[in-house]
Amino acid sequence: MQNKDIYAVVDLETTRTTAEEGRIIQVAIAFVQNKKIINQFSTLINPHSNIPRNITKLTGITNEMVHGAPAFEDVAITLHAMLAGTVFVAHNVNFDLPFLNLAFERAGLTALKNTAIDTVQLSQILWPTAPGYRLSDLTQYLGFDHERPHQADSDALATAELLIAILQRAATLPMVTLQSLVELPLALARDTKRIFQLALEENQAEPQLLPNQLQVIAGLAIRRFSKPAPLSNKDEYAYPTKKATLEKLLAPSLAYRPQQAKLMNLIYNHYHDLNDVTTPMVLEAPTGMGKTIGYLLPYAYLANEQSRAVVIATPTINLQQQIMHTINNDLNEVLPFEVRGVSLKGRTHFLNLQSFSRSLQVDEGSASLQFIKAQVLVWLTETLTGDLDDLNLNNASERFLKKLTQSANNPAASNFYGHEFWERQEVSAAQAQFLVVNHAYLATYARELTDEKKPFLVIDEAQRLPDAVIDQSRKKLDFDRWRANIQFAHNTALANHDDGLGSILERLNGGKNFQTQLEQTLQELQSDITELKSTIYRRFLLSNQTPPTDGKRESSVAVTDLAQYWFDHRDTVKNIHIQTLRLDDLLDNIMEAFSQLKGAFSLAERQLLADFRRLLNGISNAESQLTGFQQELVDFPDASVFWLTEITRQDENHVILSGGLLHTFDYFKSRIYPYFEPVTLIGATLFTSTKSSYLYDRLNIERKESETFRFGEVFDYENQAELIVANDAPSVNDSNYSSYLAKEIVELSTTVGENTLVLFTSHEMLQDVFSRVQSNPKFMKSNMTVLAQGISGGQQKLLKRMQKEQHLVVLGAASFWEGIDLPDQQVRLVLLARIPFEQPDNIVQKAEEAVLLAAGKQPFYQNTLPKAVIRLRQGVGRLIRTDQDYGVIVIFDSRIVNKRYGKTLQKMLPRTLPQVAVKSEQILQEVTEFFTKHRK
Numbered sequence: 035m036q037n038k039d040i041y042a043v044v045d046l047e048t049t050r051t052t053a054e055e056g057r058i059i060q061v062a063i064a065f066v067q068n069k070k071i072i073n074q075f076s077t078l079i080n081p082h083s084n085i086p087r088n089i090t091k092l093t094g095i096t097n098e099m100v101h102g103a104p105a106f107e108d109v110a111i112t113l114h115a116m117l118a119g120t121v122f123v124a125h126n127v128n129f130d131l132p133f134l135n136l137a138f139e140r141a142g143l144t145a146l147k148n149t150a151i152d153t154v155q156l157s158q159i160l161w162p163t164a165p166g167y168r169l170s171d172l173t174q175y176l177g178f179d180h181e182r183p184h185q186a187d188s189d190a191l192a193t194a195e196l197l198i199a200i201l202q203r204a205a206t207l208p209m210v211t212l213q214s215l216v217e218l219p220l221a222l223a224r225d226t227k228r229i230f231q232l233a234l235e236e237n238q239a240e241p242q243l244l245p246n247q248l249q250v251i252a253g254l255a256i257r258r259f260s261k262p263a264p265l266s267n268k269d270e271y272a273y274p275t276k277k278a279t280l281e282k283l284l285a286p287s288l289a290y291r292p293q294q295a296k297l298m299n300l301i302y303n304h305y306h307d308l309n310d311v312t313t314p315m316v317l318e319a320p321t322g323m324g325k326t327i328g329y330l331l332p333y334a335y336l337a338n339e340q341s342r343a344v345v346i347a348t349p350t351i352n353l354q355q356q357i358m359h360t361i362n363n364d365l366n367e368v369l370p371f372e373v374r375g376v377s378l379k380g381r382t383h384f385l386n387l388q389s390f391s392r393s394l395q396v397d398e399g400s401a402s403l404q405f406i407k408a409q410v411l412v413w414l415t416e417t418l419t420g421d422l423d424d425l426n427l428n429n430a431s432e433r434f435l436k437k438l439t440q441s442a443n444n445p446a447a448s449n450f451y452g453h454e455f456w457e458r459q460e461v462s463a464a465q466a467q468f469l470v471v472n473h474a475y476l477a478t479y480a481r482e483l484t485d486e487k488k489p490f491l492v493i494d495e496a497q498r499l500p501d502a503v504i505d506q507s508r509k510k511l512d513f514d515r516w517r518a519n520i521q522f523a524h525n526t527a528l529a530n531h532d533d534g535l536g537s538i539l540e541r542l543n544g545g546k547n548f549q550t551q552l553e554q555t556l557q558e559l560q561s562d563i564t565e566l567k568s569t570i571y572r573r574f575l576l577s578n579q580t581p582p583t584d585g586k587r588e589s590s591v592a593v594t595d596l597a598q599y600w601f602d603h604r605d606t607v608k609n610i611h612i613q614t615l616r617l618d619d620l621l622d623n624i625m626e627a628f629s630q631l632k633g634a635f636s637l638a639e640r641q642l643l644a645d646f647r648r649l650l651n652g653i654s655n656a657e658s659q660l661t662g663f664q665q666e667l668v669d670f671p672d673a674s675v676f677w678l679t680e681i682t683r684q685d686e687n688h689v690i691l692s693g694g695l696l697h698t699f700d701y702f703k704s705r706i707y708p709y710f711e712p713v714t715l716i717g718a719t720l721f722t723s724t725k726s727s728y729l730y731d732r733l734n735i736e737r738k739e740s741e742t743f744r745f746g747e748v749f750d751y752e753n754q755a756e757l758i759v760a761n762d763a764p765s766v767n768d769s770n771y772s773s774y775l776a777k778e779i780v781e782l783s784t785t786v787g788e789n790t791l792v793l794f795t796s797h798e799m800l801q802d803v804f805s806r807v808q809s810n811p812k813f814m815k816s817n818m819t820v821l822a823q824g825i826s827g828g829q830q831k832l833l834k835r836m837q838k839e840q841h842l843v844v845l846g847a848a849s850f851w852e853g854i855d856l857p858d859q860q861v862r863l864v865l866l867a868r869i870p871f872e873q874p875d876n877i878v879q880k881a882e883e884a885v886l887l888a889a890g891k892q893p894f895y896q897n898t899l900p901k902a903v904i905r906l907r908q909g910v911g912r913l914i915r916t917d918q919d920y921g922v923i924v925i926f927d928s929r930i931v932n933k934r935y936g937k938t939l940q941k942m943l944p945r946t947l948p949q950v951a952v953k954s955e956q957i958l959q960e961v962t963e964f965f966t967k968h969r970k
Contacts, residue, residue, distance in 0.1 A: 038067070038068075039067070039120075039121050040065055040066070040067045040072075040119070040120045040121070041065070041066040041067070041120065041121045041123050041194075041197060042063050042064075042065055042116070042117050042120035042121065042122055042123065042148075043063065043064040043065070043066060043123045043124070043190050043193045043194040043197055044061070044062070044063050044117075044122060044123065044124050044130050044131075044134065044190065045061075045062050045124065045125070045130065045186040045187075045189040045190040045193060046058050046060065046061055046129075046130050046133055046134060046186060047059050047060040047061075047089075047093045047095060047184070047185065047186045048089075048133060049081055049083060049085055049086060049089055050086070050089075051129075053132050053133040053136040053137075054136070056133070057079075057081035057082075057083060057106070057137075058079045058081065058106055058133070058134070058137055059078065059079050059080075059081050059085060059089075059093075059095055059100055060076070060077070060078050060079060060093070060095060060185065060186040060187070061076070061077060061079060061109075061113065061134075061186055062074070062075065062076035062077075062186035062187040062189065062190035062191075063075045063076070063113075063116065063117070063190060064190045064191050064193070064194035065120070065194075066123075066194050066197055066198060069198045069201055069202065070198070071191070071194050071195075071198075074187070074190070074191065075116060076186060076187035076190070077103065077104065077109060078095070078099060078100050078103035079100065079103055079104065079105065079106050079109070080100045080101065080102075080103045080104065080105050081100065081106075082105065084097060085097050085100070087814075087815065091817050092184050093184045093185055094182070094184070094185060095185070106137050106140075106141060107140075107141045110137070110138060110141035110143055111141075111143070113134075113138075114138060114143050114146070117146055117148065118146075118148075119148075120148060121148065121149045121150070121151065122146065122148040122149065122150040122151070123150070123151050123152075123153060123193065123194075123197055124150075124152065124153070124193070125152075125153045125154055125169050125189070125193045125196070126152065126154050127150050127151060127152040127153075127223050127224055127226070128152070128223050128224070131146065131148075131150050131224070134146070149224075149225045149228065150223075150224035150225055150226075151223075151224060151225055151226045151228065151229060152222065152223040152224065152226045153193055153196050153197055153200060154167055155222050155223055155226055155405075156200045156204075156226060156229055157172055157196065157200065158405075158409065158426075159215075159405070159408045159409050159412055160200060160203045160204065160412055161175070161176075161203075162409035162410070162412055162413045162425050162426070163413065163416070163424050163425060163426070164426070165834065166834060169183065169189055169192055169193060169196070170183045170838065171834075172196055173192050173195070173196070176195075176196070176199055178192055178195045178196065178199075179192070179195075180192040200229065201229070201233075204229055204230060204232075204233035205233050205236060205237070206242075207233065207237075207255075207412065207415065208242075208244055208245075208248060208250070208255040208415065209234070209237045209238070209241065209242070210250055210253055210254070210255050211255045211411050211412065211414075211415060212230055212233055212234040212237060213234060214253070214254075214394060214411050215230040215234075215408055215411060215412075216230050216231055216234055218394070218404055218407060218408055218411075219397050219404055220401075220404050220405065220408055221401040221404065221405075222405075246258075248415060251387070251449055251450060251453060252391055252449035252450065253391070254387060254390075254391055254411075254414060255414060255415050256387070256414045256415070256453070257414070257415065257416065257417060257418050259418060259453070259458055261461055261465075262374070262461070262462055262465045262466075263465070264465055265372060265374065265465055265466075265467070266372065269371070270339065271335065271338065271370050271371055273302050273306075273332065273335045275299065275302075277290070277295065280295055280298070283368055283369075283370075284368055287364070287367050287368060288327065288364065288368055291323065291324055291748075293319075293323050293745050293746070293748060294323055294324040294325075294327065294328045296745070297317065297319055297323070297325065297328040297329065297745065298328055298329075298331055298332045299332070300315070300317070300741075300743060301315065301317075301328075301329055301332040301333065301336075301714065302332035302335060302336065304741060305332075305333075305336050305490065305711070305712075306336070306339075308340070308711060311711065311712055312712065312739075313712055313739050313740050313741055314712045314713045314714065314715060314735055314739075314740045314741070315712070315713075315714045315715065315716075315740065315741045315742075315743075316496075316715045316716075316720065316729070316730075316735065316740050316741070316742040316743070317329075317714065317715065317716045317717075317742075317743050317744075317745070318716075318717065318718070318719070318720045318721055318743070318744040318745060319716055319717070319718060319745050320718050320745060320746075320747050320748055320749075320944075321718050321748070321749075321911055321914070321915060322748035322749050322914075322915070322916065322917065323745060323748045325494075325716060325718070326356075326357060326360050326494075327360065327364065327365065329492055329494075329714065329716060330357075330360060330361060330365050330468070331365065331368075331369070333468075333490060333492065334365060334369055334371075334373050334467065334468075336490065337373075337467040337468070337490070338371055338467070340487070341487065342487045342488070342489060342490060342711075343466075343467060343468075343469055343483075343485060343487075343489040343490070344467055344468050344469070344489060344490040344491075344492065345469045345471065345476070345483050345489045345490065345491050345492070345710065346468060346469070346470045346471070346492045346494060347471050347472065347473050347475070347476040347491070347492070347493045347494065347499070348470065348471075348472060348473070348494040348495060349472065349473050349494075349495050349498040349499075349502065349853065350472060350853060351379075351423055351472055352853075353472075353494070353495070353853065354377050354470050354471070354472055355377070357375070357470050357494070358375050358377050358470055361373060361374070361375030361468050361470070362374065362375055373467055373468065374462075374465065374466040374467060374468065375466060375467075375468035375469075375470055376459060376462045376463045376466040376468070376469055376470065377419075377421075377459070377470045377471075378459055378463060378469055378470065378471045378475060378479075378483075379421065379423075379459070379471075379472075379475065380475065380478075381439065381441075381456045382436070382439050383421055383422055383423060383439070383456075384419075384420045384421060384422065384439060384454075384455040384456040385410065385414075385420045385422055385438055385439065385455055386438065386439050386440060386441055386454060386455075386456075387420075387448075387450035387453060387454055387455070388441075388445075388448040388449070388450050388454075389437060389438055389439070389440050389441075389644070390407075390410060390438055391449075391450070392640060392641055392644070393407060393437065393438065393641075394407060394411075396638070396641055402430075403430070403434055406427060406430055406434070409425060409427075410425070410438075413425060417455075418458070419455060419458065419459070420454075420455025420456070420458070421455070422435065422438070422439070436648065437644075437645075437648070440644065440647075440648060441454075469483065469489070471483070472502075473493075473498065473499045473502035473503070474502050474503075474505075474506050476493075476499075476706065477499075477502060477503045477506055477705070477706070478506070480705060480706045480709050480710075481709055483709065483710075484709035484710065488709065488710050488711050489709075489710055489711070490710065490711050490714070491706075491707075491710035491711065491713045491714065492713075492714045492716065493713060493714070493715050493716070494716055494717065495716075495717045495718070495853075496715035496716060496717050496720060496729075496733060497717050497719060497720050497729060497732075497904055498717075498852075499702075499733065500697075500698040500701075500732040500733065503695065503698055503701060503702075504694065504695045504696075504697070504698065507666070507694035507695040508692065508693070508694035508695075509659045509662050509663060509692065509693060509694055510659070510690060510691070510692045511656060511659045511660060511663070511690065511691045511692075512656075512688075512690045513563060513566065513567040513570075513689050513690070513691070514567070514688050514689065515656075516563055516653070516656040517560060517563050517564060517567070519649060519652055519653050519656070520556050520559050520560045520563070520653055521560065522649065523552075523556055523646070523649050523650060523653060524552075524553065524556040524557065524560070526646055526649070527539070527549060527552040527553060527556070527646075528549070528553060534642075535642060535643070535646055536549060538628075538635065538639050538642065538643055539624070541631065541634060541635075542624065542627040542628060542631065543627050543630070544623075544627060545627070548620060548623065548624055548627075551616075551620055552617075552620060555613050555616050555617050555620065556617070558609070558613050559610060559613045559614070559617070559653070562606050562609050562610045562613070563610065565606055566603065566606055566607070566610070567689050569599075569603060570599065570678070570689065570691070571680075571687060571689055573599055574589055574591055574595070574599075574678050575587075575589055575678055575680050575687075575689070578680075582680070582682060585681060585682045586679060586680070586681050586682075587679070587680045588677055588678070588679050588680075588877055589677060589678050589680070590675075590676070590677045590877045590880070590881065591676045591677055591678055591691075591693075593667060593671055593672075593674060593675075593676065596663075596667065596676050597667050597671075600663075600664055600667070607660065607664075610657060610660065611657065611661070614653070614654050614657040617650055617653065617654065618650075618654055621647060621650050621651075624643075625647070628643060663676070663691065663693055666693065666694060666695070670695060670700070670701070672885075673695055673696050673697050673698070673699060673700065673701070673885075674693060674694065674695060674696055675693055675694070675695075675696040675877070675878055675881040676691065676692070676693030677691075677692055677693065677877045678690065678691055678692075679692060696878065696881055696882060696885065697732070697882065697885065698732055698733070698734070699731060699732070699734065700734065701734065702733060702734040703734045707734070715733060715735070718908075718911065719852075719904050719907040719908050719911065721744065721942070722899070722900035722901075722903040722904055722942065723900070723903065723938055723941070723942060724941075726896075726900055728896065728897075728900035746945075747944045747945065747946065748917070749914050749917060749919075749944070750917070750946070751914065751944045751945075751946045751947040751948070752946040752947070752948060753920075754914050754917075754919060754920045754921075755913060755914050755919075755920065755921055755922065755923065755947055755948070756922050756923070756947075756948045756949075756950070756960075756964050757910070757922075757923045757924075757925070757943065757947055757948065757949045757950070758922060758923070758924045758925070758949075758950055758951075758952060758957055758960055758961065759924075759925045759927075759928065759930055759931050759949070759950070759951040759952075760778075760924070760925070760926045760927075760928060760951075760952070760953070760954045760957060761928050761931050761932065761951040761952065761953065762928065762953045762954055763926045763927060763928045763954060766867070766868045766927060771799075772799055772802040772803050772806060773806060774926075774954075775799075775803050775867055775926055776803045776806035776807050776810065777810075778865075778924075778926060778954065778957065779792060779803070779807055779843065779865060780807055780810045780812055780813045781812075781958055782863060782865070782924070782957070782958060782961055783813075783816075783818050783843045783863065784812060784813060784816040784818055785958060785961070785962060786862065786863055786961060786962070786965055787817070787818070787841060788840075788841075788859065788861075788862035788863055788921075788965070789836055789839075789840060789841070789842050789843075789844075789856075789859065789860055789861045789862060789863070790842070790843045790844070790861070790862070790863040790864075790865065791836075791844050791846065791850065791856070791861045791863070791864050791865070791912060792843065792844070792845045792846070792864075792865045792866075792867065793846060793847070793850055793851055793864065793865070793866050793867060793870075793909050793912075794845060794846070794847040794867045794868075795847065795867065795868055795870050795871070795873070796847065796867075796873070797823075797824060797847055797848075799867065800822060800823065800824075800845050800846075800847050801822065801824075801825065803845060803867075804820060804822040804825060804845050807820045807843065807845075808820050817841050818841045818842070818843055819839075819841060819842050819843070820842075820843045820844075820845070821835065821842060821843070821844045821845070822844075822845040822846075823844075823845060823846045823847060823848075823850065829846070829849050829850065829854075832844050832846065833854060833856070836856055836860050836861060837856070837860055840859065850912075851870065851905055851908050851909045851912070852905075852908035852909075852911075853908075854912060855915055856912065856915065857915035857916045857918075857919055858915075858916065858918060858919060861912065861913065861921065862913075862920070862921040862922070862965075863921055863922055863924070863961070864909070864910070864912050864913045864921065864922075864923045864924075865923075865924045865926065866906075866909055866910075866923065866924070866925045866926065866927065867926055867927070868926070868927040869902055869906060869925070869927045869929055869930055869939065870902050870905035870906055870909060871898060871901075871902045872898065872901060872902075882897055883897070894935075895935075899935055899938060902939070903938065903939060903942050906939055906942075906943070907942055907943065910923055910943055910944070910947075920968045922961050922964050922965070924957060924961070931951045
């Protein structure tokens with residue numbers, strides 16, 4: 035392939051997705067030469083068979099449109115001649131080329147044997163952080179016109195533009211990056227890899243200067259990183275307390291909002307004089323109020339005035355990114371002084387350059403892993419952070435990612451010493467006012483976030499922090515996996531063949547002694563852990579006569595009993611700890627001896643040693659889990675829960691000890707709050723009733739000693755929305771409930787024709803309803819498409835489709851109840867399968883109930899119901915996201931109107947939201963009337 039070559043960019047529309055069963059209904063070609071489109075060809079094709087309804091819905095091509103079009107046989111010779119001698123290009127070439135070749139063979143012509151390349155794979159490598167790789171995703175990302183997606187002429191033209199961008203992008207890559215891409219054993223479709231070879235040949239013929247923003251270290255081209263200049267905010271800036279001043283400050287990029295301004299003033303006035311501040315703030319700020327800017331702006335002034343950092347903790351990494359964007363863009367645009375935000379994450383989020391460099395020389399025998407390396411090579415020329423979350427690494431195994439993030443065997447001797455990405459965030463954080471973390475990071479590193487001056491602390495969506503802490507505290511110790519890893523390490527250490535670890539140890543100073551000590555230590559560990567597993571099984575599981583479910587049986591372990599068990603076996607536990615420390619020391623000594631023999635080992639041997647180091651670290655981490663269980667008993671004896679799981683595998687009983695915090699009633703007082711100024715707790719759905727102490731108890735806040743403020747709703751719910759309850763819906767435990775729900779979903783979605791979100795509390799029910807909706811004859815004849823979480827894709831994939839497509843019914847659970855933003859026509863109908871009570875009868879829930887009963891409290895009203903209230907408020911909140919939205923919420927759970935506690939649920943929903951309870955047969959009419967009114 036050279037510049038004089040002609041690329042024939044082909045797109046087909048077909049009746050089916052398989053070449054054997056399907057027929058072509060449209061073919062289009064855009065010809066590219068010298069990175070310009072030089073010609074186009076397009077024609078409809080009569081397939082002499084009916085076009086399926088779903089294909090017409092997708093492409094817009096009807097039977098009537100192709101009725102007078104030529105048959106493929108009539109244009110086959112012309113097409114074959116046009117394509118002869120060209121480079122065949124398609125967006126998924128392994129679909130279009132075989133499909134077209136089979137059509138040619140049916141017409142009596144030979145199959146094309148052209149050089150062929152695929153723009154999907156090239157796009158995935160060259161734009162590794164793109165939000166998606168469908169043609170419509172890429173045209174939007176790169177800013178191309180794409181007027182009629184899924185019509186061949188428009189798709190071919192868009193793919194031709196994409197090809198030109200691909201050729202240009204490849205040509206701008208540094209020579210060392212191109213060399214690495216060419217040398218990688220990449221298994222790309224057809225001749226796709228030739229694009230990189232062509233770009234390398236062009237670069238070698240006319241070498242390009244390395245751009246100033248890049249540097250080459252040990253064969254890797256990476257973005258330069260410079261220590262950020264100190265913040266230059268030495269002047270004092272008066273906080274805009276008056277409306278006119280704030281309006282002027284925000285204009286023209288941000289609008290003045292009265293409630294938001296009130297929130298700003300509350301925060302600024304509360305923390306302006308820290309000598310008087312002893313109380314935290316609790317602020318419920320509803321969706322649409324602009325709470326993020328509402329707390330960022332006053333805290334920017336406070337940080338500037340007091341030279342004090344602001345730590346912002348938010349539930350998810352996605353929200354971290356959103357807040358970072360708001361700080362570094364929106365906030366900087368309006369403030370008279372500079373603000374900076376830095377996102378802090380744990381080391382395992384960041385690529386290690388030494389480990390990645392080593393991985394380039396190793397072929398794991400996996401096409402997907404080699405493909406990821408190609409993506410990372412290109413990404414290194416773009417990223418300043420090295421944060422692997424920026425990449426779409428859907429096919430990466432956890433083990434491979436751990437390998438890419440592990441530190442070098444001898445970091446100080448690494449070529450990349452001083453350039454590793456995880457260190458950069460610490461450098462940047464020193465010159466930033468805002469440190470943005472997620473809840474889990476805050477729980478782990480609170481002490482390290484403090485400074486000479488205690489930082490401010492804002493906990494966004496504070497109601498989710500206790501669950502994050504509890505989830506993080508939960509530990510799981512798999513005795514059998516621990517033993518298996520020790521056995522594997524033992525066998526590895528004794529392997530003396532040429533490519534074994536023993537041959538490496540033999541070359542080290544004192545290597546034979548290392549091998550002997552490893553053997554003894556690992557054998558002793560294996561013996562002690564086997565004893566521990568055996569005794570814990572006899573003590574707690576042997577008498578359990580509960581029948582196993584799916585080969586698994588769980589047993590709760592009382593805190594006092596477990597404490598006694600650790601005491602009875604303290605010698606064994608102590609010896610495990612001693613042997614693990616000895617193993618750690620051995621590893622340190624081995625690595626020190628290894629680092630002294632520079633250049634004595636091959637790349638494969640270095641990787642083998644790195645893998646062995648990771649294996650020993652895993653053994654040590656398991657011992658840390660054991661220590662963690664004991665520490666929980668010391669630190670939080672009344673707030674912890676433990677249980678054993680027995681899994682029957684052939685002739686062996688597999689034993690797992692699990693446990694951790696049960697609640698957070700005393701956690702934050704000792705572990706987080708002491709390191710910060712009095713906290714600001716903020717969120718859209720904090721409270722579960724006007725009197726409930728649920729939030730205060732879980733977050734260790736004294737109600738009387740906090741400044742609490744609940745802002746009123748921003749949206750005009752009376753005119754924007756309606757909530758309908760089916761007061762005759764069958765019980766959710768009824769065997770016919772799934773059938774009932776599927777029928778209602780079909781009736782409503784096909785009549786309304788708008789994007790619909792259905793929220794479930796059970797994945798099992800979700801899957802059952804999905805199957806029923808998908809096979810419903812009325813639904814199949816409609817223009818609606820049903821998608822299900824875990825079946826059609828994960829949350830992010832489904833959300834992207836809802837943001838870009840219409841006529842979708844999306845079934846979601848868990849994460850779909852909160853934290854997703856689908857304004858305007860992205861969702862008009864929200865259906866709740868049931869009130870979101872937690873699934874009962876698990877060990878943890880029973881333990882929670884026992885704690886509350888012992889304290890003289892009612893578990894349902896002081897735990898189960900408050901959790902359901904918060905989740906229900908979050909689910910209802912998925913509908914109205916802007917003041918232009920409108921839509922309907924339907925709840926198919928009659929308990930909200932028929933049970934006594936239903937009034938509590940209803941009262942906590944938006945005050946002006948119209949609520950009606952009708953029979954199921956009346957819901958469709960009620961919904962239809964609502965949409966008829968609003969569409970006018």
